[in-house]
Amino acid sequence: MNIVIVTACPSGTATTYLAARRLEQAAHRLGWQTAVEMQGQFDQTTLSDEQIASADLVVVAASRPITLARFTGKALYRERLEGALPDPDGFLARAREQAEPWQGIDDAPEEKSAAPATLDDRTAKRIVAVTACPTGVAHTFMAAEALAEAGRALGHQIKVETQGSVGAQNQLTDEEIADADIVLLACDIEVDDERFAGKPVYRTSTGTALKKSQQTINDAMANAAVESEGSAPAGGERKKSIKERGVYKHLLTGVSFMLPMVVAGGLCIALSFVFGIEAFKEEGTLAAALMQIGGGTAFALMVPVLAGYIAYSIADRPGIAPGMIGGMLASTLGAGFIGGIIAGFLAGYTAKLIAKKLKLPASVESLKPILVIPLLASLVTGLVMIYLVGTPVAGMLSALTDFLNNMGSTNAVLLGLLLGAMMCVDLGGPINKAAYTFGVGLLSTQTYAPMAAIMAAGMVPAIGMGIASFLARSKFADTERDGGKAAFVLGLCFISEGAIPFAAKDPLRVIPISIVGGAITGALSMYFQIKLMAPHGGLFVLLIPGAVNQALLYLLAIAVGSIFIGATYALLKPAQQKLEVPEGAAS
Template sequence: MAKIVAITACPTGIAHTFMAASALEKIAADNGHEIKVETQGSVGAKNTLTEEEISNADVVLIAADTHVEMTRFEGKKYYETSTGEAIKNTNEVISSALASTTVHSNSGKDSSVLKEQVAEIKSERKAQTTGAYKHLLTGVSYMLPVVVAGGLLIALSFIFGIEAFKEKGTLAAALMDIGGGAAFHIMVAVLSGYIAFSIADRPGLAPGLIGGMLASNIAAGFLGGIVAGFLAGYVTKWIVENIKLPENFEGLMPVLVVPLLATLVVGLVMIYIVGGPVGYINDSLKNFLESMSGSNAVLVGLIIGLMMAFDMGGPVNKAAYTVSVGLLASGVTGPIAAAMAAGMTPPLGIFIATMIAKNRFEKSELQAGKAAGVLGICFITEGAIPFAVKDPLRVIPSLMAGSAVAGAMSMAFGCKLAAPHGGIFVLAIPNAVTNLAMYGLSIAAGALVTAIMLMILKKPIPS
């Protein structure tokens, strides 16, 4: 029997985080292992690992799609993977973790019995553990609470009328100041800061935040924030690794030398080199999407729908959602409406199918179908994952078809959404959704398409 400590973390800190933890706990117990999983969710860490538990563990298993602080695991064998792998291939993940020879060192060096094996393992997982996409997802995970809070407050201001916030001193104006004036103003800085944090740890945070704020101030927007984050992260990392001071002055590095030099470089590059071209690209994209109509709008909605359902909270889904959120911050609200409609559809379609065609699902799936319905109305696409994992060849195409219909219809009807999340609860806010009736129809039609395809593709289970 092995002792395992684990951490699970996904960009939103909602579904994947806890589904991965549950899968690891179940399979580890089935195989006779002792495991404790710390979940780093949207409201902070739960089931936190103690120093004693870490010390006694045979291996540390990190199943995360975002940056995880590793300082406390000095000298421990560890294995890194994604939450998706932990959910879908749990047995293999635990076996690989127990076979790992990689030892964490806070000095940045691996101390392993077999250095060749360490190099090979690190090479195989390089793109996964230190890739640009993971850094981006870390930034997105920290940005999302800011965006959601800001978006919902903006939506609440519309209760008093679409333009009620223009009257100073009113509650509508206060809500808009909080949501649009504060939350949306800092969201790009938060995105940029935590991209840099993922790359260079704490030293990258200050130049990343400042670079992101510059991106907002020079109208480079969401794209500029991404550029600033990566620039700040890699510039900071280079400074830390290559600039050395005499031992007596090393204390100046983290508080003076690194933040000063990194911020100076990032700031000058953003103002004199990056800002103009990226701002132009951002404005062009915004103008193109705002002018879309007819077949172009339908095509964009269809693509968003397919991406949202393809991996249900995975990298493709998050790419579509992240771009839609970025456009929302720039004032383009059609894509986020399509993304939410397409994200609600998969679990809702499964719920309908389990209610109508009960002979095509096992008893456990019928119960899971009810839970999927609740998750669907809350815009938690991950509610469809258990069904997709069990029967991917039939379920995933059905989900993608329904989401494509929902996304395409939402864009075709010109539906717009003022908030980036919330599901059915946002729809209840007056004026938060443009063309509400057609938006509801889009979601219903997509869910129905998914349900019908599931009933056609899945065969009745012999009684």
């Protein structure tokens, strides 16, 4: 028998995939030939017309509305996804016995019941959303999944575009944007919002969207407002936190564009050290070429890119040129990343002020973004950097670098304690990002120890939650144990957000334990004088020769903090409450 299997769950991820695989395996045990379609949030496998035409039976396991018109006339059986997971063999047996020719009517009653009874077609909305975070990895995709699931649970049609480290995925089309009732932008960095001009827009952070997804959608329904020409309205029109639209967001935009430079440059430098710590000094060698690529070029672009994209976040494209010019001046004057941050904000707000205040005749207005704004903003930024900012900031950065390079073990441990604790306070939030930005910025001054402590401490909360779910299995629900496995892997990849589901459920235990564990790891890393050349990658960066100077001690520091968190939380977490059935209640 030839069958086709279609699975879909509200979040469109793990359960969809798991149900499809279990049904496929059960069908193969019966000797059936299968074709599978998994309807996911980001990637979707689609049945071909030939597969549908040759099918003797269509099996649908879905907990959300899906389109079934293409199966008209085919023997079809459908049931909620929850019925397929525990007993896929029984599910297929029911399908074989109860399948009936499909009449081409979508939205069966059982699928409609997934929406709240209080929500009708008049209040259901079409929502398009975009998520983006500085690194484009964890928060971007976790927030997208949370919004997609929450939107469907509330009965809305929602599509989420993710702007991650590999570019935009699940991209919104012009038609989808035109049909949308609300645009929801859960972004910690600046994204192109011109395509949403004229649409009601609601802005928030990825952290809020992840932790309070249903509330975020309800807030969007109540507070979305039309923005002029794709720009954020003035402060009097809408209130936005500094995290959402102010200094914090502009800084993170610059950091997100700078990160690839830092990673590529740091790893090229590390590879040059494979041939010897001073092998790059011999001209014409591969080591010298690698050092030129990493230290001479990629690291030289770090500060200009940081400043340029801070200015871009503030003033859009006219801010890029003055921002990068100011950043390059900061680099050549020795003001480093601190000077670059100052240059970026100075260039951005100068360009924005000129754009707003300078009025030109209509005949030459088109020259303003190309000629006038870049010229005037570059002059202002450059002169301020040369005559006012550059020398004092260079002296301050030099003093900071000397202190970090020459501090004793006690001060190093204290710094490691502080940075490690900051990485674990809010698991990817503003404090975490502040510590991370500090470490990344120091790489441009060839100061590598703080970055090692920061990455190690950022790994241990998620790894620790995975360990805890293994050590105290009886205290965790099945879904939490599965989440613990995922958190463990995310932690190995330096994705602190893997611990967020546990912190959200039990913040009074998880967060303090994570802070202590992160502080221990950070202190050990600084005490062992471990240096890390790249700011991301987790344990996998150890596979690159020279990326970490003392790999075994680095693993020890991470293991100590992770085991502390895992063992402590396993001990302190209360046991699950079991529902007691009164005697005689069961028949």
